[in-house]
Amino acid sequence: MPERNTFTWNSMTNAYTTSRLVFEAERLFYLMPEPDQCSWNLMVSSFAQCELFDSSIEYFMRMHKEDFVLNEFSYGSGLSACAGLRDLKMGTQIHASVVKSRYSNSVYMGSALIDMYSKTGNVHYATKVFNGMCERNVVSWNSLISCYEQNGPVSEALEIFVRMMYFGFKPDEKTLASVVSACASLCAIREGKEIHARIVKSDMVRDDLIICNALVDMYAKFGRIDEARWIFDKMPLRSVVSHTCLVSGYARVASVKTARSMFMGMTERNVVSWNALIAGYTQNGDNEEALNLFLILKRESVWPTHYTFGNLLNACANLADLKLGRQAHAHILKHGFRFQNGPEPDVFVGNALIDIIKLRNKNSSSSCLSNKVSDFGGNCVQPKSSDTQSSLLSQSLSQSGTDEEPPSERLLILAGGIVALGKFDALHIGHRELAIQAAKRGIPFLLSFVGMAEVLGWEPRAPIVAECDRKRILSSWAPYCGGVIPRELQIDFSKVRYLTPRQFVEKLSKELGVRGVVAGENYHFGYRAAGDASDLVKLCEEYELEAYVINSVMDNNQISGALNSCDRKERGQVSSTRVRYALDKGDMKYVSELLGRKHRLVLMMEDQERFTSEGNRMSAPKSCLLNLAPKEGLYENCSVLIDKNVIPCRVIVDTTDIHLECYEVANFSCITSRDLKILGIELW
Structure with a gap:
């Protein structure tokens, strides 16, 4: 074009974001002479839509810092990113900004806030926002119904649905899908049939895939497989969810052959489909076929989840095959799963693992059920259900010949050290810089948490670095760290998930005995990421710990678009997200730059x-x-x-x-x- 203006720049940026080429859009954004409010909103929203929530929040904060006016679009995208990150602290800060703005009474803002509080698990504040809304629409009602359906108590979702009808609001497809799911969870057959009748009268069952999937799932969970199949056969369009619901339903009523036939007829399958069929064979006593299915799953390069492994272990236990059980356990550890003190899905796997261990020990560890177990720092607490598993697993695995150090002994090595805090999943140059700064001040340790995806329900992903390759990479950092190899300690996220920022720092000081910590400027910690880097410094001062916050390592690929910028963040921060993006594009040179190695x-x-x-x-x-x-x-x-x-x-x-x-x-x-x-x- 002979002449370009902000409108044409925004049009090209929007074209990239529409195609989900978000980093190409970002590079174009850096080349814009004068980005306007629309340009910034495009960056905030596009990163949120591509589930790159950290970057979305970063652009939101920079937009505010540059004194651009935040509108409903900006706030909505920022709240969506907070919901994706489960970042309650940032979400409440945006909420406070909304209250001060002219959008405080906006029905759109109210719905976005309810959704954010719902995704972060805060039902009380979601309800409070809803009750304080001057105006409501179907979307706001839907957000609250979905909040209770996902977080509980599920019965409240039905009560709110009744209130919605009483106030004259007409439910749409999303409303009815959430209510049907609530009926399925409660096994409320009568209410479920009434909702189904309403859906039929409104003629929504013909062409709405989400509602039809919810109905198939509901009747399958009720054990009424013929009704579920009737709805399935009438569906004009079907998805992998539709087929999976029916596979699970047939398995639930012991029609495993029909479930297998349905499964084999699927043109597309995901790990949930595989889990449903494997569970069906295990529950109906055909454990050999369950194991065969797991082998086929691996051959087809499907990444297993905790439910997959739980069913696999159950099959081994039912067959009383210790050798297979050990192989399954080794496979689980290679995938990086941890089961002590975990949430419900991990309890499922933990129970199955205990059954395997009993084959080896012939129930000799049953006396451990009354023992006390060690929490994060080594203090003894009376076990609950998952703690009991931890005690039994720890003792039984040691009897079965594992050479893993007890958690309390592994934690003692931190005493007097300087601990770098982070996720350390990719071990990229930003993580290396944290280790370098820790080594300058003492013995360097990397403290990170594993099992976040399982605890928070994120989609399982293959790691960037293989577990068995991490020591090699850390050894290669020794020349940067004064000849010292940083040591790594990984702690189950479930053990520290509910600690407040103060409790977390107190653990570091009093129970681990660390001398100091190093963290990046964007580090968040504590329950729902309530603490940031400034909070870390303040709390460390109270507990007489050294605290060092370092600037983020910037991505050199972004410098070309912001050579004259005084703002370092305009160049982009090195992150594991960028590494995954570069791998997805096959840009190995870029990957090597981010990792600092091949x-x-x-x-x-x-x-x-x-x-x-x-x-x-x-x-x-x-x-x-x-x-x-x-x-x-x-x-x-x-x-x-x-x-x-x-x-x-x-x-x-x-x-x-x-x-x-x-x-x-x-x-x-x-x-x-x-x-x-x-x-x-x-x-x-």
Whole structure:
């Protein structure tokens, strides 16, 4: 274009965001001579819509700092990001800003606030916002009904639905879908049928997929599989959810063959579908077939969840097969799952694991049920249901020959050290900088929490770094840390989830005995991320701990768009999200810049039958990978690492498999002739 103005810049940025090319939109944003309110709103909303909630909040705060007027669109996107992060503190801060603005009585703002408080689990404040609204619409009623349906008490969702009808509001598809789900959870058959009749009268059952899925699920949970199937057959459109509800329903009424037939007819399957069928076989006594299904799941590169592993362990326990149980347990640990003191899904897996351990110990550990167990810092507390599991698991696993240190002993190593706080999932250059700053002030430790996805119900994702590769990476940081290798300690997130910021710092000081902490400027901690970096400094002063807050490490890829900017954040912060994005795009050079090293894929080589070889080419299913692979495509100038040998190769990643092509046959025979447990592949 010969001439460009802000409108044309915004149009191009919007085109990128509509296509979900959010980082391309971001780079265009940095090149804009004069971004306006619309430009900033596009960035806040697009990152929120792509579930990059941290970046969305960052742009929201910068927009406010630059004195751009925040409107309903800005506030709504910011609240959506807070809901995605489960960040109650930031959400309440935005709420306070809304109250001071001219949008305080907006029905749109009220609905967005109810949704935010609902997603952060704060039913009381959601109800308070609703009761204080001057005007309500169907969306605000829907938000509150959904809040109770998801957080409980579920019966309140039905009562609010009755109130909604009393005040003359006409329920829409979302209302009815939430109410049907509430009836299914309560097993309220009469109310469920009444809602179904209303849906039929309003003619919504014909073309609304969400309502139809909810009805199929409701009747399946009621055990009325014929009615569920009748609705399913009448649906003009069906999704993977529709089929999964019916598979689960058939399994629930012991029609496993029909469930399998339905499952095999699905054009698309997800891990929930697999879990439903595996659970069906386990519950109906066909444990061998449940195990076979798990093997097929792995071959098809489906990433298992805690429910998958719980059903797998139950099948092993029902078969009284200790060897299979041990293999399943090892598989669970390789996937990074932790079960002590976990929420309900982890209790499910923990119970199954206890059954396996009893095969080994012949119930000798049953006396542990009355023992006291150690909490986060080592104090003894009377066990509840999940604590009892922790005690039994700890003792039983030690009897079964695991060499893992007891948690209390592992925590003692922190005494007098400088602890870097963070997630440390990608071990990128930002994490390395935290370790460097900790090493400058004392013995460096990395303290992070595992199991957040399982506790918070996030979709399980393959790790960026394989668990078995973390020590190698930390060892490579020693030259940056004065010759000292940072030590890593991971603690179950479920153990510290409900600690306030003050309680967390108190644990660090009094029970772990650390001398100081290092954190990034955007670090949040405590229940619902209530504390930020400034709170950390203040609390550490109270408990006589050294506290160091460092600036975020910036992404050099963003500098070109903001050379003249005084604001460091305009260049973008190095994050695991950016690493995942670069891997998804197959940009390995960018990945290497963010990680400060080449990305290494780790292949499990124990099951050689799953590998195929021909000439100088070897292939393996993606399910053998222990970490995240890049985008499908061809990658030249890669390396296979065996002991100290570096073998050049090319790597081809496709939908289901990963292929290695060595440039020389002699090099390939070096790989296939070795008895390897794992194989490292570096991509460039």
